[in-house]
Amino acid sequence: EDKVVQSPLSLVVHEGDTVTLNCSYEVTNFRSLLWYKQEKKAPTFLFMLTSSGIEKKSGRLSSILDKKELFSILNITATQTGDSAVYLCAVEAYAGGTSYGKLTFGQGTILTVHP
Amino acid sequence: GAGVSQSPSNKVTEKGKDVELRCDPISGHTALYWYRQSLGQGLEFLIYFQGNSAPDKSGLPSDRFSAERTGGSVSTLTIQRTQQEDSAVYLCASSFSQRQPQHFGDGTRLSIL
Numbered sequence: 001e002d003k004v005v006q007s008p009l010s011l012v013v014h015e016g017d018t019v020t021l022n023c024s025y026e027v028t029n030f031r032s033l034l035w036y037k038q039e040k041k042a043p044t045f046l047f048m049l050t051s052s053g054i055e056k057k058s059g060r061l062s063s064i065l066d067k068k069e070l071f072s073i074l075n076i077t078a079t080q081t082g083d084s085a086v087y088l089c090a091v092e093a094y095a096g097g098t099s100y101g102k103l104t105f106g107q108g109t110i111l112t113v114h115p
Numbered sequence: 116g117a118g119v120s121q122s123p124s125n126k127v128t129e130k131g132k133d134v135e136l137r138c139d140p141i142s143g144h145t146a147l148y149w150y151r152q153s154l155g156q157g158l159e160f161l162i163y164f165q166g167n168s169a170p171d172k173s174g175l176p177s178d179r180f181s182a183e184r185t186g187g188s189v190s191t192l193t194i195q196r197t198q199q200e201d202s203a204v205y206l207c208a209s210s211f212s213q214r215q216p217q218h219f220g221d222g223t224r225l226s227i228l
Contacts, residue, residue, distance in 0.1 A: 034217075
């Protein structure tokens with residue numbers, strides 16, 4: 001059974017701090033790893049990673065994948081109160097020779113940024 | 116529309132009743148997914164539709180759950196004879212194709228009394 005584990009489960013920091021969120025996975029026939037940010041309602045897409053060692057960056061957020069060690073990290077620099085959210089990691093796998101986007105999610109990391 | 120639209124946003128019903136949840140995907144998106152998010156749990160895959168292909172129902176927790184997608188667009192998730200453990204947020208997502216990221220709606224918060 002596919003498994004995704006995120007750590008820490010929760011994190012409290014002050015504005016300006018840098019945080020690193022972790023995601024490890026055990027998946028048969030890995031295809032991609034995705035990060036989402038969930039505030040009050042809909043998870044919003046952040047990154048999709050398919051290749052090892054290539055950093056993806058968007059503003060203060062960046063992420064990288066290690067397919068050998070089966071993990072990914074999400075970094076947020078110079079955190080702001082608006083970064084407070086649940087960060088979800090999800091892994092997509094091929095299924096029985098058919099490629100489709102069924103995602104297995106981790107439990108999420110609750111990030112709280114205090115002013 | 117601009118995003119995935121789900122209705123109702125909240126639904127409260129009595130145990131044993133049937134409920135229907137609706138999802139209107141982003142225009143042009145061929146893939147549609149339903150997930151369930153229970154308190155303190157991660158998102159749990161329920162069912163997947165891709166174009167006119169037979170859906171992948173492997174995540175449906177029991178035969179009380181079913182889903183349809185009419186005309187390759189709007190989808191309805193039906194839960195029959197609801198139980199208290201069905202209380203959760205039901206999220207719908209769509210993507211342009213299997214290889215593109217999924218975009219989520221705001222969900223329907225279902226509460227079974």
